Amino acid sequence: MDAINNLVNFLNGLVWGPPMLMLILGTGGFLMISLRLMPLMRIKQGVESLWQGRIKGDPETGLISPFQALMTCLAATVGTGNIAGVATAIFWGGPGALFWMWCTALVGMATKYSEVVLAVHYRERDTNGEHVGGPMYAIKNGLGPRWAWLAALFALFGGLAGFGIGNMVQANSMAQALESSFAVDVRLTGFLTMIIVAAVILGGIRRIGKVAASLVPFMCVVYVLTAIVVLFINLSAIPAAFSLIFTHAFTPAAATGGFAGAAVMAAIRYGVARGIFSNEAGLGTAGIAQAAGTSDNPVKSGLIGMMGTFIDTIIICTMTGLAIISSGVWSSGESGAALSIAAFESALPGIGGHVLTLSLILFTFTTILGWSYIGERCWSYLFGVKTILPFRIFWVIAVYWGATAQLDFVWLLADTLNGLMAVPNLIALIILSPVVVGLTRSYFAQRDSQEKATDS
Template identity: 60%
Template sequence: MEVVTDIVNTINGVVWGVPMLVMILGVGLYLSIGLKLMPILKLGRGFKLLWSGRQSDGKGDVSPFNALMTSLSATIGTGNIAGVATAIFLGGPGALFWMWCTALVGMATKFSEAVLAVKFRETDSSGNHIGGPMYYIKNGLSSKWAWLGTAFAFFGAFAGFGIGNTVQTNSVADAMSANFGVPNWVTGLVLMVLVGAVLMGGIKRIAEVAGKLVPLMTVFYITAGLAVLVVYADRIPDAISLIIHSAFNPVAAQGGFAGAAVWAAIRFGVARGVFSNEAGLGSAPIAHAAAKTNEPVKQGLVAMLGTFIDTIIVCSITGLAIVVSGAWTSGETGAALTSQAFAHAIPLGNYIVAIALAVFAFTTILGWSFYSEKCVQYLFGEKAIKPFRLIWTIVVPIGAVSSLEFIWLLADTLNAMMAIPNLIALALLSPMVFALTREYFIKQRQIKADSEQA
């Protein structure tokens, strides 16, 4: 096992080196500038479309609202609770600042992904709408780039077993064991049964479950997090100052914190930011491709909210709670660190974190099962769907009893391997995104002008 870990560690060091960080932030910044900061400026419009998108009569399989909830079910998970804590443990409070930067440019990335996913989606023999990076690479770029779509599908099929399956069950099992004394294998088996029951219904059942659970649990967790911040309200200004200062200056060792260089803050802030909001990873557009819509840009405006909600709201609450409570110097990491921060401030805080983690992780497993399934379908055809769902369900309890450190490392590495083909495709197809966006807003202005004249 040590040999395998060393190999993965070496690969991780390469794929998460300077070039990858430059690609993620660089492509996001390029798209943001090309869109003239539209994702940030049109945030309110996105929320209006999300609310009205609960019902839609466009072509597709699920409502725009449920498409976003499916996407959020995969993004709001372990990364928001354990991932943020791990980033702060390894990179110091400054890691949260770099997570914010990743999210702000990531909104443009997520917008572009969804626009292309709807524009170049296909319909399979069962009548389901399928799309994502492999399809916008295949249908949007010349045949010489076809291998890039295959590479994305290959990495996506395997990455899901890390980021979307074993990492989630492992974190839930640890949290349930620490807070409720539930054996890891019991947690694994319960999750396996629940996941299997939902997966047999495909995207429509996944979307239905996500549409109900995700908003409920997100509001529940945000409310608890805000309660922590209210308790430590007087420390918030100092905490924000520390986060910004630590983003550009090394942090000395203190308490159980080993200290961190600026590079560590950037590296873990960006990596955990991408792990959490998945902007640039290419996973979310697979869900948005199934939305009932005839307008790619409209779905893009809804899709970009996923990054904002996930990182700017949920991750910020987790990170600020950890810093203002002082728990970041305790030496704890992962979900245990977040639990400690909540437990310091509010009664039963650790139980709230454990329950939130369990529900978020469950929905993440569902969302990512759909992502990986579509990658497998792209590679092997529809005949591979049922065997894949069976294998996915069986792997769930394996994650519950495996090593957390190795699983995080493997998931981190596979994330980067997925992102590379997607980021290349986004850069090459960016002129089309800019053109479609420009045309959409010109048409919207014309419609508004006509209605005012009438």
């Protein structure tokens, strides 16, 4: 077992090492330049499209509304990475890690946009008549039969990674949080979560979409409002917090208090890695969920999809990071969720820690729901729709196992598989980038001409 652990540790170091991080950032930068900064210049249109997407379009063009599709995507991405992941990045990389998380998110908007555009453009209907898409379909239909092996690799990595990073690890985080804060037995948490998850995912994407559209906005708003209160209490320390972030993004952070210090490379590495872990830009998961949404144009879906990265990292992760740094607890020696809890508790004694714990519980629960659809689509791509029901049953059982088991090895293996998902996706994004650019220019040229005609 030690040999297997060492092997997976070695593979994980390669997968999430500097070459992979540079590849993900480089692909995002390449797409941003190819799109002439469109994702940044069109954020206003992204917000408008998101708001309009609350209304379900033609049922013939999708299963759920574009808003429900985005909320399903956010359900999968807004999770432990936004609370524990940000804290871990700051613990290992110092305050400067937050700056590199921002950079990852900004170029990640171009990556996420492109993933969704390709997913919707190349989507198809399965034998149940449901719209399905994602990197595997973009590779199969966009790159052709010679690349079928690459599509299968993505689906295999995604199908396996989902059980770890999207299920058992999340259930375990939830159970541990409830046990430490409210003394709830992990077996009870596992059983109840298993029942609730079963009630939702057995209803398919329509039910997942409805639940996500109700829970995700609520939990994000509550978390952000609480973080704003924490920041208001620490208002005088916020300028110094920004100074630390920008200073230590480019200069080493010296050891202080319980903080061991960090080189600039550590700030970059952990900021980028945790940023990607949080928003999943480059991993291809967003396109799978967005492809289920009603859409008459892939660019519209892409504009909505890129807002997921903005919400996840620029808003939610920033709130967590600023709360940690402005409260001064970042150098206390705590790490992970405990560091985030300490930041909220220092500003709101007796309340902040409980709010953060409840947020973590909701974040992890919705991640289990969102990832269930991603995993389901990966396995159904490989083995057909006949695997959907068995997959859902195994997914529900895995929730209980995750809540009650020791998952150090599962976490490590899932993290490796999660990173491997990026390789087929990034290859497809680079090769098919002209398709994304062409669809984008055509859409905005038509839209701009219509607006000019209306104005005149």
